Amino acid sequence: xxxxxxxxxxxxxxxxxxxxxxxxxxxxxxxxxxxxxxxxxxxxxxxxxxxxxxxxxxxxxxxxxxxxxxxxxxxxxxxxxxxxxxxxxxxxxxxxxxxxxxxxxxxxxxxxxxxxxxxxxxxxxxxxxxxxxxxxxxxxxxxxxxxxxxxxxxxxxxxxxxxxxxxxxxxxxxxxxxxxxxxxxxxxxxxxxxxxxxxxxxxxxxxxxxxxxxxxxxxxxxxxxxxxxxxxxxxx
Amino acid sequence: xxxxxxxxxxxxxxxxxxxxxxxxxxxxxxxxxxxxxxxxxxxxxxxxxxxxxxxxxxxxxxxxxxxxxxxxxxxxxxxxxxxxxxxxxxxxxxxxxxxxxxxxxxxxxxxxxxxxxxxxxxxxxxxxxxxxxxxxxxxxxxxxxxxxxxxxxxxxxxxxxxxxxxxxxxxxxxxxxxxxxxxxxxxxxxxxxxxxxxxxxxxxxxxxxxxxxxxxxxxxxxxxxxxxxxxxxxxxxxxxxxxxxxxxxxxxxxxxxxxxxxxxxxxxxxxxxxxxxxxxxxxxxxxxxxxxxxxxxxxxxxxxxxxxxxxxxxxxxxxxxxxxxxxxxxxxxxxxxxxxxxxxxxxxxxxxxxxxxxxxxxxxxxxxxxxxxxxxxxxxxxxxxxxxxxxxxxxxxxxxxxxxxxxxxxxxxxxxxxxxxxxxxxxxxxxxxxxx
Numbered sequence: 042x043x044x045x046x047x048x049x050x051x052x053x054x055x056x057x058x059x060x061x062x063x064x065x066x067x068x069x070x071x072x073x074x075x076x077x078x079x080x081x082x083x084x085x086x087x088x089x090x091x092x093x094x095x096x097x098x099x100x101x102x103x104x105x106x107x108x109x110x111x112x113x114x115x116x117x118x119x120x121x122x123x124x125x126x127x128x129x130x131x132x133x134x135x136x137x138x139x140x141x142x143x144x145x146x147x148x149x150x151x152x153x154x155x156x157x158x159x160x161x162x163x164x165x166x167x168x169x170x171x172x173x174x175x176x177x178x179x180x181x182x183x184x185x186x187x188x189x190x191x192x193x194x195x196x197x198x199x200x201x202x203x204x205x206x207x208x209x210x211x212x213x214x215x216x217x218x219x220x221x222x223x224x225x226x227x228x229x230x231x232x233x234x235x236x237x238x239x240x241x242x243x244x245x246x247x248x249x250x251x252x253x254x255x256x257x258x259x260x261x262x263x264x265x266x267x268x269x270x271x272x273x274x275x276x277x
Numbered sequence: 278x279x280x281x282x283x284x285x286x287x288x289x290x291x292x293x294x295x296x297x298x299x300x301x302x303x304x305x306x307x308x309x310x311x312x313x314x315x316x317x318x319x320x321x322x323x324x325x326x327x328x329x330x331x332x333x334x335x336x337x338x339x340x341x342x343x344x345x346x347x348x349x350x351x352x353x354x355x356x357x358x359x360x361x362x363x364x365x366x367x368x369x370x371x372x373x374x375x376x377x378x379x380x381x382x383x384x385x386x387x388x389x390x391x392x393x394x395x396x397x398x399x400x401x402x403x404x405x406x407x408x409x410x411x412x413x414x415x416x417x418x419x420x421x422x423x424x425x426x427x428x429x430x431x432x433x434x435x436x437x438x439x440x441x442x443x444x445x446x447x448x449x450x451x452x453x454x455x456x457x458x459x460x461x462x463x464x465x466x467x468x469x470x471x472x473x474x475x476x477x478x479x480x481x482x483x484x485x486x487x488x489x490x491x492x493x494x495x496x497x498x499x500x501x502x503x504x505x506x507x508x509x510x511x512x513x514x515x516x517x518x519x520x521x522x523x524x525x526x527x528x529x530x531x532x533x534x535x536x537x538x539x540x541x542x543x544x545x546x547x548x549x550x551x552x553x554x555x556x557x558x559x560x561x562x563x564x565x566x567x568x569x570x571x572x573x574x575x576x577x578x579x580x581x582x583x584x585x586x587x588x589x590x591x592x593x594x595x596x597x598x599x600x601x602x603x604x605x606x607x608x609x610x611x612x613x614x615x616x617x618x619x620x621x622x623x624x625x626x627x628x629x630x631x632x633x634x635x636x637x638x639x640x641x642x643x644x645x646x647x648x649x650x651x652x653x654x655x656x657x658x659x660x661x662x663x664x665x666x667x668x669x670x671x672x673x674x675x676x677x678x679x680x681x682x683x684x685x686x687x688x689x690x691x692x693x694x695x696x697x698x699x700x701x702x703x704x705x706x707x708x709x710x711x712x713x
Contacts, residue, residue, distance in 0.1 A: 053481035059622035060625070061626065062622070065653045069653055085489050102431065104487060188620045263648050264652075270645055
């Protein structure tokens with residue numbers, strides 16, 4: 042069986058807060074189904090592999106976000122992979138980078154990667170706290186629960202669909218949260234966003250590997266208990 | 278007229294009134310059992326005289342101690358190292374490290390000619406301006422409670438600007454942390470200490486230009502802008518300190534772990550700036566056994582319990598290094614109240630794999646977050662509701678905790694290692710009888 046290649050893009054610049062969690066959750070849920078996994082960590086001074094199955098991008102401060110974008114545009118590897126159907130999943134700063142433009146140091150506009158039809162700028166206030174959002178019913182993923190910590194406002198263009206509608210928290214700033222287009226998906230849930238959203242992790246695995254075999258329910262009892270506890274605590 | 282009164286009479290009337298009223302509020306708060314009262318006392322004083330801190334600092338030799346981890350411990354170590362000076366030393370020993378806490382510490386000890394003040398990272402620019410310190414200590418800088426703290430590259434820049442604007446101040450800085458070295462690089466007088474850096478996830482890139490750093494052991498350099506680790510005058514080398522004269526001395530601390538050896542070398546460098554001989558300072562450092570309950574060993578129903586506090590990934594990494602080997606059980610506990618940071622994402626930055634194969638207990642208000650994290654690292658564990666359930670397990674295991682770092686939790690009896698973040702630690706401390 043061919044290994045599923047998870048490529049973690051630039052953890053030296055984009056790994057502010059527990060972003061490794063997404064790599065670990067995807068790895069675990071693939072292995073539970075008997076899918077072998079290979080993890081590739083690519084630092085910003087290395088070439089991005091073209092043959093990955095899922096590319097992951099984490100959060101970062103303004104300067105690292107700008108530097109990472111510049112290098113990814115120069116490298117071209119992420120675009121090449123996306124062009125041949127690879128999955129891209131990005132959170133927080135990484136999510137903003139996927140658009141055509143985002144607010145860099147001092148809020149001045151910076152050219153983005155252009156993989157999602159959207160643009161981001163800096164909002165008035167920082168959005169910090171728990172977020173809950175109902176996912177696009179077409180994706181068949183449970184309600185999102187996570188933590189956001191950003192000052193971005195994102196306007197979606199006609200080429201993307203919102204990932205979810207916010208019930209609690211800020212998200213994109215207009216009642217929507219995250220975006221997706223083909224197999225490129227981003228969210229303002231920061232850090233280990235997939236930990237409390239195993240359904241989203243499975244969506245990415247499904248996109249990369251096709252229909253997924255089931256695994257014993259007890260292997261996700263804890264994750265579901267955590268998910269229920271958090272939703273219960275913040276929604277009252 | 279004693280020294281105390283003399284110093285007070287130099288303060289303007291409004292400032293004198295402010296310290297008296299603030300002191301009274303602190304007493305009431307202490308009597309009411311709400312902590313040590315230093316923050317409430319300081320806040321009331323500040324409202325009466327906003328420039329009180331700068332008046333209280335006037336005429337004293339102030340040391341500000343900052344960094345993400347080790348502030349409280351290093352403040353205590355520096356205070357100990359300066360004991361050979363003989364005079365009183367003002368210090369915020371209870372960790373109230375913002376403007377109010379500093380004000381309270383100084384007003385409580387008006388006759389102390391020296392002050393050693395733990396300072397929150399964000400407050401360094403304002404506190405440097407207000408206290409005109411003789412020495413600023415920069416320990417390290419890494420990710421910490423980012424739901425309420427500033428981003429760390431931004432923080433490093435603020436430190437840099439503040440120190441560049443304080444030419445009389447000596448900076449004692451850890452040369453092994455690139456972010457710290459960049460911040461201190463703008464100061465006019467720096468004592469560089471090779472204090473080591475265990476956690477590197479926040480310094481793979483050059484803080485000056487953003488290029489990926491070349492790293493070789495503790496050495497680091499940027500191939501783009503030419504930034505590099507500065508030459509050091511103090512060096513932590515395993516269990517030994519090498520002083521500026523090149524002499525190696527075994528530290529022999531009572532406090533455990535690499536992080537505390539690192540803090541101790543920094544304290545020796547500060548003592549040198551005050552003219553205290555390293556051997557005299559080191560003798561004092563060796564007497565420090567616990568810091569506000571941290572590293573304290575307590576006996577509970579015949580079980581030796583050791584309490585370790587760590588608040589962020591870098592701190593947890595160092596604390597996991599300190600633990601005695603299996604089969605002594607480990608209790609991990611995490612809360613996410615305000616002082617802890619309300620976001621538990623940081624747990625995913627900690628590598629727990631080294632706990633595989635030993636008894637692990639999981640507690641705290643956010644124990645499910647921790648449980649899911651351990652599951653992903655294939656670490657077996659058991660959930661517990663309180664510290665006594667963990668003690669039961671330790672008693673049943675019966676393993677004694679004498680580690681390589683002198684003793685662990687105890688001598689020959691059953692032992693338990695406890696690692697908790699801030700409010701979880703305080704809850705256990707209260708359960709164990711408010712141990713110091």
